[in-house]
Amino acid sequence: DAKTTQPPSMDCAEGRAANLPCNHSTISGNEYVYWYRQIHSQGPQYIIHGLKNNETNEMASLIITEDRKSSTLILPHATLRDTAVYYCIVRVRGGRYGQNFVFGPGTRLSVLP
Amino acid sequence: DAGITQSPRHKVTETGTPVTLRCHQTENHRYMYWYRQDPGHGLRLIHYSYGVKDTDKGEVSDGYSVSRSKTEDFLLTLESATSSQTSVYFCAISAGTSGGDTDTQYFGPGTRLTVL
Numbered sequence: 001d002a003k004t005t006q007p008p009s010m011d012c013a014e015g016r017a018a019n020l021p022c023n024h025s026t027i028s029g030n031e032y033v034y035w036y037r038q039i040h041s042q043g044p045q046y047i048i049h050g051l052k053n054n055e056t057n058e059m060a061s062l063i064i065t066e067d068r069k070s071s072t073l074i075l076p077h078a079t080l081r082d083t084a085v086y087y088c089i090v091r092v093r094g095g096r097y098g099q100n101f102v103f104g105p106g107t108r109l110s111v112l113p
Numbered sequence: 114d115a116g117i118t119q120s121p122r123h124k125v126t127e128t129g130t131p132v133t134l135r136c137h138q139t140e141n142h143r144y145m146y147w148y149r150q151d152p153g154h155g156l157r158l159i160h161y162s163y164g165v166k167d168t169d170k171g172e173v174s175d176g177y178s179v180s181r182s183k184t185e186d187f188l189l190t191l192e193s194a195t196s197s198q199t200s201v202y203f204c205a206i207s208a209g210t211s212g213g214d215t216d217t218q219y220f221g222p223g224t225r226l227t228v229l
Binding site for chain 1: 117155158201205216217218219220222223225
């Protein structure tokens, strides 16, 4: 079962920041938070990941609360091409490689013109 | 984009026939994975490989087998396809170095399989 909770859908105006929340209240100390997205029927695309500090790359920023029980993915200037399903995933500690990523239903982000 | 290709991209087959899907990578990554994606189920892990000739089962491995005879190729075989195996299949790779944040998975474009 997925260890994260995300809203099923969100809308965002083109050019504005898109803030996608994720709740992971049972996260363990060594578990990372990963974000992926899937545009239409393409393969999931890696966006960003973090452990406890805020992270930024060319695609997005990841803000993790101090207690690590929730996080927010920020797309600073959303475009129509950012319309996709966004997955927040907690990497399960231990276990075998290959069984560490559990994809939930995600958030369907619609960027509106 | 990670150098991952999948073939075929689309396939229609009949129940009972064998089907092999191929995943090819040019990254020399150690770990390779097969997922299937179905409406209402998200992505589910079928099998994965942690090196040449080293494979293990995921959560939905029944009816599937895999082989990895060289680093760059990971094959998924449906010995006798059934309609329940109609799905979109994604291959993924990861470098998989020890522990923490270096096992980000990168996904291929997918294969859409229809079993009639």
